[in-house]
Amino acid sequence: MTELLVIGLNHKTASIDVRERLAFPEGGIERALSRVKSFPSLKENMILSTCNRVEIYAAARETEKAIHDLKEFFSQYHEISLKEFEKSLYTHVGEEAVRHIFRVASSLDSMVVGEPQILGQIKSAYNMAVESKTSGLILHRLLHRAFHVAKRVRTETKVGNSAVSVSFVAVELAKKIFGTLEKRTVLLIGAGEMSELAARHLVSGGIEKVLLTNRTYERAVELAQEFRGESIPFEEMNQGLKKVDIVISATDSTHYLIEHDQVAKVMKDRKQKPIFFIDIADPRDIEPKVGDIENVYLYNIDDLQKVANENIQDREKEARKAETIVQGEVVKFVNWYHSLEVTPTIIALREKFEAIRNRELGKILSLYPTLTEKEKQSLEAMTSAIINKILHDPLTLLKQTDEEAMSDLYLDVLRTLFQVSEKTLGESDTEKEKED
Amino acid sequence: MVESLAMNIHFFKFASFLYLFGTLAYLSYIIFLKDTLSKIAVAVVSIGFAFHTLALLTRYVEAGYTPVTNLYESLSFFAWMIIGILLIASLKYKVKVLGSFLTPIALILMLFALALPKEIFPLAPVLKSFWHPFHVIFAFLGNAIFTLTFCCGVMYLIQEHQLKSKRIGAITKRLPPLNLLDDLSYQSLKFGFPLLTLGIITGAVWAEYAWGRYWNWDPKETWSLITWLLYAALLHQRLTVGWRGRKAAIMAIVGFLAVLFTFLGVNLILPGLHAYSNW
Numbered sequence: 001m002t003e004l005l006v007i008g009l010n011h012k013t014a015s016i017d018v019r020e021r022l023a024f025p026e027g028g029i030e031r032a033l034s035r036v037k038s039f040p041s042l043k044e045n046m047i048l049s050t051c052n053r054v055e056i057y058a059a060a061r062e063t064e065k066a067i068h069d070l071k072e073f074f075s076q077y078h079e080i081s082l083k084e085f086e087k088s089l090y091t092h093v094g095e096e097a098v099r100h101i102f103r104v105a106s107s108l109d110s111m112v113v114g115e116p117q118i119l120g121q122i123k124s125a126y127n128m129a130v131e132s133k134t135s136g137l138i139l140h141r142l143l144h145r146a147f148h149v150a151k152r153v154r155t156e157t158k159v160g161n162s163a164v165s166v167s168f169v170a171v172e173l174a175k176k177i178f179g180t181l182e183k184r185t186v187l188l189i190g191a192g193e194m195s196e197l198a199a200r201h202l203v204s205g206g207i208e209k210v211l212l213t214n215r216t217y218e219r220a221v222e223l224a225q226e227f228r229g230e231s232i233p234f235e236e237m238n239q240g241l242k243k244v245d246i247v248i249s250a251t252d253s254t255h256y257l258i259e260h261d262q263v264a265k266v267m268k269d270r271k272q273k274p275i276f277f278i279d280i281a282d283p284r285d286i287e288p289k290v291g292d293i294e295n296v297y298l299y300n301i302d303d304l305q306k307v308a309n310e311n312i313q314d315r316e317k318e319a320r321k322a323e324t325i326v327q328g329e330v331v332k333f334v335n336w337y338h339s340l341e342v343t344p345t346i347i348a349l350r351e352k353f354e355a356i357r358n359r360e361l362g363k364i365l366s367l368y369p370t371l372t373e374k375e376k377q378s379l380e381a382m383t384s385a386i387i388n389k390i391l392h393d394p395l396t397l398l399k400q401t402d403e404e405a406m407s408d409l410y411l412d413v414l415r416t417l418f419q420v421s422e423k424t425l426g427e428s429d430t431e432k433e434k435e436d
Numbered sequence: 437m438v439e440s441l442a443m444n445i446h447f448f449k450f451a452s453f454l455y456l457f458g459t460l461a462y463l464s465y466i467i468f469l470k471d472t473l474s475k476i477a478v479a480v481v482s483i484g485f486a487f488h489t490l491a492l493l494t495r496y497v498e499a500g501y502t503p504v505t506n507l508y509e510s511l512s513f514f515a516w517m518i519i520g521i522l523l524i525a526s527l528k529y530k531v532k533v534l535g536s537f538l539t540p541i542a543l544i545l546m547l548f549a550l551a552l553p554k555e556i557f558p559l560a561p562v563l564k565s566f567w568h569p570f571h572v573i574f575a576f577l578g579n580a581i582f583t584l585t586f587c588c589g590v591m592y593l594i595q596e597h598q599l600k601s602k603r604i605g606a607i608t609k610r611l612p613p614l615n616l617l618d619d620l621s622y623q624s625l626k627f628g629f630p631l632l633t634l635g636i637i638t639g640a641v642w643a644e645y646a647w648g649r650y651w652n653w654d655p656k657e658t659w660s661l662i663t664w665l666l667y668a669a670l671l672h673q674r675l676t677v678g679w680r681g682r683k684a685a686i687m688a689i690v691g692f693l694a695v696l697f698t699f700l701g702v703n704l705i706l707p708g709l710h711a712y713s714n715w
Binding site: 178291294297310 | 595599600602604605608612613614615616619677678679680681682683
């Protein structure tokens with residue numbers, strides 16, 4: 001019987017360095033999908049590759065073999081020895097795999113829990129699998145359920161509503177000041193992980209243009225390339241202040257780079273257009289008094305952190321609600337998955353009974369060649385009714401059993417008692433696939 | 437005659453009743469932020485507006501003149517225009533909380549009007565003028581738009597205070613972005629100001645017919661001039677110096693207080709030519 005599995009790594013288990021090396025470039029995914037498909041150990045597969053996670057979802061014919069094959073595939077495809085990343089990999093099988101994708105789609109497993117982009121990324125990963133014909137019955141159903149769960153989590157909880165990271169708070173504040181971020185410009189002063197992250201969030205929030213400046217001009221140029229922005233010399237920072245809407249400052253300067261009187265003057269040139277300063281530096285880059293000027297909003301890293309912390313508490317409550325939704329949906333999916341397993345058994349069982357009936361009926365009919373057409377039909381109907389009546393109760397019980405352990409047991413007993421072999425099951429399974 | 441007279445009052449009362457529910461729905465929306473509530477609010481207020489329109493039409497047919505001649509009629513007309521502006525603004529800008537601010541104001545005007553005498557009297561000779569209805573319609577349309585400007589100003593000041601004092605929470609979440617509020621405030625000023633100007637000009641023309649002089653310096657005229665000057669100053673500062681945000685919001689609030697005083701205060705406190713009826 002096929003089994004669902006996911007193997008991969010994410011921001012929690014692997015460093016950005018490892019993630020980058022194992023990521024699949026968008027153009028290469030199609031090829032990767034069909035290469036994975038060629039492994040006989042699995043039937044269906046889908047590749048999800050974002051900057052925070054790289055995962056392969058699969059319906060495996062032989063679970064252990066498939067896990068091994070996929071690990072080898074990661075290693076060969078990216079030309080990295082397995083040893084370098086094996087401890088970053090996680091593998092979930094069966095119910096755990098279902099729970100995993102439901103949580104990922106609902107953004108409960110994201111670096112910033114509740115961020116909405118992951119759903120879109122999963123959708124395009126799924127579309128690619130559909131186009132490459134590497135997804136089948138099981139992944140179709142799994143993904144559609146995952147989208148459904150994500151929608152429920154989004155509408156029934158407030159998980160996505162609050163900004164819980166400093167950079168998201170910055171984006172939210174910017175939106176409360178400027179409305180939409182389209183056509184807005186941000187100036188990045190200095191470089192650092194935090195400020196780059198904030199800038200990246202602003203860009204994905206819709207910011208149109210990024211200006212950069214740094215004491216060492218080369219570094220500014222380098223960063224500008226990364227953001228597809230524009231670098232300006234450090235001495236011309238004031239010119240930049242006149243043009244931009246948002247300023248993120250993160251230098252290691254020991255004195256204020258931006259002072260009250262300077263900004264007051266800039267504001268006149270700006271015709272009082274609002275400006276949002278984000279001071280990420282420690283010690284501060286921007287004189288706190290700057291925040292007193294009209295139409296100037298100044299937040300430092302601690303202010304942002306405070307807002308984020310308040311939101312985290314709200315969000316944790318909502319995340320617990322979301323986990324409950326996920327759990328309920330996992331149970332539903334597993335039940336469905338199970339019915340898949342039951343169905344071939346039933347088919348095989350019916351086929352076996354039918355074969356017996358035909359054989360015995362054939363014997364009788366050849367013994368009494370004088371039977372009328374009507375009598376023959378009666379015999380047909382009677383034998384058929386006997387089979388149906390005998391099978392009715394056990395099959396009903398089997399279909400209705402919700403508890404996995406019990407139905408597994410019943411299936412096992414049925415298979416053993418009636419000698420319905422795995423081979424027969426496998427055959428009817430492939431037939432079913434052809435029908436799809 | 438008596439029956440149809442009752443008709444416009446019935447419509448008016450029913451409209452007030454619906455506005456009450458609309459207001460409650462809008463206030464629940466701003467508390468719970470459930471989209472269903474805002475949809476209910478818009479629906480109920482729209483139906484209320486339809487009945488209010490019926491009330492005005494039946495009264496027009498009944499009285500035989502544009503029903504904007506006494507305080508009851510004026511309050512009703514003012515409230516009708518405010519709701520109309522709200523419905524238009526809700527279509528254009530998707531600022532749902534606007535209703536949470538505008539409907540209570542309209543509701544208060546309606547309740548105030550309900551407490552006043554509502555009989556239809558023969559039109560006073562001085563009001564029998566081609567210009568009078570235009571004067572009142574322009575003036576009130578301007579005032580209704582300034583009510584919107586006022587609400588934007590109030591929301592702006594609250595939101596700005598939250599952002600400046602770094603208290604980011606329930607209130608920040610509920611109020612629109614500063615930029616949007618400032619923009620809406622400016623847009624409404626650009627519509628309201630010409631209407632107020634037209635209202636004053638048609639008023640002067642009417643005064644010439646009624647009293648033989650364009651301008652009599654009676655308290656209403658003086659105060660409407662003050663109001664006009666305040667808004668003119670605001671518009672000028674916005675256009676030339678680039679006033680925006682806080683200062684513009686405060687000015688919009690001051691301007692609206694002048695509007696209210698010109699409309700109500702003058703009638704109730706200061707005697708003059710405009711006090712043509714007791715109410």
